[in-house]
Amino acid sequence: MSLEPARDFVIVGGGTAGWMAAAALAKCAGTQQRRITLIESEAIGTVGVGESTIPPIQLFNRLLGIDEDEFVRETNATFKLGIEFVDWRRVGERYFHNFGLLGADLRTGVSFNHYWLRWAQSGGDPDQLRFSAEAEAARLGKFGRTPGAAGSGQPNINYAFQFDASTYAAYLRRYSEKRGVIRREGKVVDVRQDPETGFIDAVQMEDGSSIQGDFFIDCSGFRGLLIEQVFKAGFEDWSHWLPNDRAAAAPAERMPEPAPYTVARAREAGWQWRIPLQHRTGNGYVYCSSYISDDEASSRLVESLGGSALADPRVLRFQAGRRRASWVKNCLALGLSSGFLEPLESTSIHLVQAAISKFLDFFPARRPDPALIDRFNEEMRFQYESIRDFIIAHYKVTEREDTEFWRYCRHMSIPDTLAEKLEMFRARGEVKPRWSDIFSEVSWFAVLYGQGLTPEGYHPLADLMSEDDLELTLSRIRSAIRQKVDALPSHGDFIRGCCSSREMSAA
C-alpha cells in the first residue's frame, strides 16, 4: 500500500458537482503540489435548472472564501428563508418549512417545541410559525443579514440561496481556473485499469489522447461513467417510496419582487416548484410517469405559468435511489452519479458538498486505505437515507386521496426508520434525529406538523413553568421576533442594495 498522498486528480464531467469538486480541491489541497484536471464536453448538456439550496451552503462558500455578494450577483441568486408547501396536507392548505430556529432556547433541558405544544394544546394559536423569524420575514417578503448571537455560530436569520445552476458552475469554473485547475475539453471514450489492482490508471479521450491520474472523481451524471460502467457499484432503487421519475422544467419571467423562498405546490401526480431568481423564475413539475403523461404534465405546467413562460418545457428523466457505493478503489462519485433524490427539499447541492468535505477529511493516499473507503460509504449512505426518509414523510403524512397518485402515497409502506420517527412525533412532537442528520428537530416539526401530524403530548418538564410565565415568555419571544423582522428591508431592496446582477439592474 502506497502511503504517499494522491497528487493527480482527474474530475470527469463539469456541471455543478464537477466544478464544486474542482473549486474545493483547488482551495484546500492546492495546485502547487497537486494537479487537478477537469474534463468536460460542451456537447454534453448539464442538468441545470433553477437550483434551490439549504443553509449549510454558507459553509461551503466560507470554505472557498468567496465573497457572498459577488456570488449572489454572478449567479443571479436570491435569498431563501424556507419552502412554502401548498396543497400537501390537503388542497387549500399551506405550511412553511422554515430555516433557523423555532422560538428560543429556554435553557431548561427541553426544547421550545414542548412549551409551544403545551400552549397550543391548551388553546393557544396553532400557528407555530409566529415563533420563527424566517417564516415571518418570508411572509412579508423581507430579508436581511443580522449578526448572529455570540458563540451560536448561526446567523440570527438563517438563509440559503436560490440561484441559476448553469451560472453557478460557470462561476466556480472561473474560481477554479484562476487557482490552477486545468480544464480539458472533450469526451471520455474509454478507461484504462491496472490489470492487477483494478485501479483506474487513465481515461482515454475521443481525440486519442489519454489523461492519467492517481484519483478520479466521477461527475458524469446519472449514467455513472466510472462508478457504474467501470466499477459496477450497483444501484439501490427507491422508487417504491419516491415514485416520481420525471420533471418538466420551464423558465418564466422574473417576479417583480422575487420571493425569499421556494414554493412547492402539490399537484395531481407530483408537485411543482417555483424558484425565484433575479432575472427569471425557475419552474418545474416533478411527476410520476405512471400517473400522468409527459405531454399532459408539460401542458399543466405551461397552463400554470399563464403568459409568463419564456420557453417550452424540457422533460428530464430520473430514478430515485442511491449508488450502493460512492467510493470504489480510486474513484469517487459525486452528484447524480452517486444517487438521486427529488429536489423537494433542495438537497442535491448539499449532498455534493457533504461528500466533498468528507472526502477532504479522508483525503486519500495513492492507494486509499479500505477502512477509509468503507467509512466514507457508510456515512454517505446514512446521509442519503436520512434525507430520503424526510422526503418520504411529505408524501406519506397527508390527508389527500383525491387522485390515484396521492392514494398510492398515503397507503404505501415506509422504512422502519421513518415509522419510528412518526410514532415518536405523534406522541411528543419530536423525532430525536442523530447528530449527523441534516434536518434538525425544527425542520421535522415544520414538515410533520404542517402535513397534519399533530402531537398528542409533550415532555412533562414543559409543565414546570407557570401559566403566567409561559404566556410572558412566549410573548417576549414573539415581540423580539417581530422587532427583528420589522427592522428588515424588503428582499428586493436588500438585493438592489448590495448584490443585484446586471440583468436585474437592467430590469
Place this chain on the structure above:
Amino acid sequence: MSRRVTSVAVVGRDVSLWLTVVALQSALGRTGLRIHAVDLGSRLSRADVYVALPTLASLHRLLGVDERLVLDACRGVPMVGQRFSNWAKGAPPFMLAYDDEPPPGGRLPFLQYWAKAALEGLRVGLEEFSLGSGCARLNAVPLPVDENAVLSASYGYQLEAQAYAELLKQLALRRGIEIAASPLCGVGITGDTIEGVELADGTRIEADLYVDASGREARLIGGLASAHFESWSEWLPCDRLLAASAPRMPSLPAFSQVSAFHGGWVGLFPLQDRTAVVAAYSSTAAKDSEVADLAGVITRVRISGDAVVSDLGPGARQSPWLGNCVAIGEAAIAPDPIDGVEMQVTQAGISHLVSLFPATAGKSPEASAYNAAIRSFGSNLRDFQAAHYLFNRRYDEAMWDRVRDAAPPPGLARKAGMFRARAIIPMADEETFQEQGWAALLTGCGIVPQGYDPRVDVLPAEAHVEMVQQRLRAVAELARRMPAVDQFIAAEQQMPLQAGA
C-alpha cells in the same frame, strides 16, 4: 385525554439506585412525579472504590451536591487520568488523561500536526502534548481555564464506595423520596409488562413506570419475556474481581495506576486514608488466592485486611427499555471495571431517561430511541475497553494471546484502521470518550498513524515545527500553574487558578 406518568418505582441498590432516584426527583419531582425507591440492600464492601470520570462533577453541580462535601465524606481524591503499565512487554507506561475537546471551529485537530511531525521523525509522543498528562506528571489537578481555551483538562474522582452510596442515600431521604420499609419479595410480570412489586410486609407497589437499577441481577427487566443479555466476554475476558486495601500513599498522585499481569490487571486507586486495590482477571488464567498474593507484588504495596472477591460478566441488554421497565446502570450495561466507566453507565441511562421521559402513561414510543442510544453508548464504551485487551502486546501468555487473536468488534476495527491510515477517529453516536481520549488510547496501544490530513501541509515547514514546540511549552507552562492534589484536598473551597508566569 391521555394521562401523565405520575409514579415511578425504582428497584435497585447502591449508587445505581440512589443516583437514579435523586436525579429523577431533581429533574421531574416538581411535575408531581412520585418516586418509590425499593432498596435491595448494599452489596458493597469496605474495600470497594468508585472511580468516576469528570462528568460526575457536572452531575453533582446539577444536583446541587457540593464537591467539598463529597471529597470529605468519601475520602475522595481527584484524578486527571489513568496510567497503564505492562500492557506491552518492554514498552513504557502510557497515560490516558481527561483532556477537554477544544472549542469547535478552530484549525485542524492538533493530532494531525503531531501525526505529520511523527512521520517526519519527531520523537516526542502524543502524550507530551496533553495538558491532562502534564498535570498527572506533576500530581496536579487541572482547574478550569476559560471557555474558549484550546488547552484544558478536567478531573474525575476516586471515592470510598460505601461512603458515597450512603451520602446519596441520605440525600434521597432528605429530599423526601419514599423508601420502601420492607424488602422486595416478588415481582408481578405478564409478558413484557411489570404489574407491580411485592414487599415482604405484604405491601404492593404499582407504578406507571419501573426502573431496574439492581445491577447484573436485573431483578425486574431480567424476568420479562423478551429479555436478552449479550455477553462481551470474547473481548473483555475478565470474569473475577478482587478488591482490597493498602496503606495511604505518602504523597497522593493525580492518577490511577493500572498494571497488567499474566491473568488480567491490578489497579491502584488512591484515597485520602487508604489505597484501594482492584484486580480484574480471568479465572482460566489465575486463581483467586494467587491474585490476592500477586496484587501486592505487582503494585509494590502492602495489602492489608481482607480481600473480597466477586464475579464479573461484561455485556449488555439488547433492549434496556422493555414495556414499562427501563434498565439503568449495570442492569442495562455491565462494563469491564477498566477505565472507571461504571458511574458513567448509570449517568447515561439517567440522562436519556429524563430526556425521553414518557409523555403519556401506558405507552412508550420513546423506548426505541432510548434503546438505540443506550446500545450505541454501550458498544462504543465496550470498544474503548476492548482496545486495552485486544491490542495488548504481552506475547506468549495464554489469556493475552487468546484475546489478541479475537476479531475486534466492527466499530473498534474501524477506529483502529482509520487511526492507523490517516489519524482519523470516526466517532459514533453517544461516545463517552472523545477524539483526544481515543487517540491517547490507540497511540498507547502502539498504533502509529501512517498518514495525516493533507491540509496540514498548507503550513510551511518552519511554522509547523514552531507550532508543535509552542504547544509543548504551553502545556508545561499551564500544568505548572495547577495545584497539587494534596493542596487541592486541603483547601477549604474551590481553588483559583494561579496567574501565569
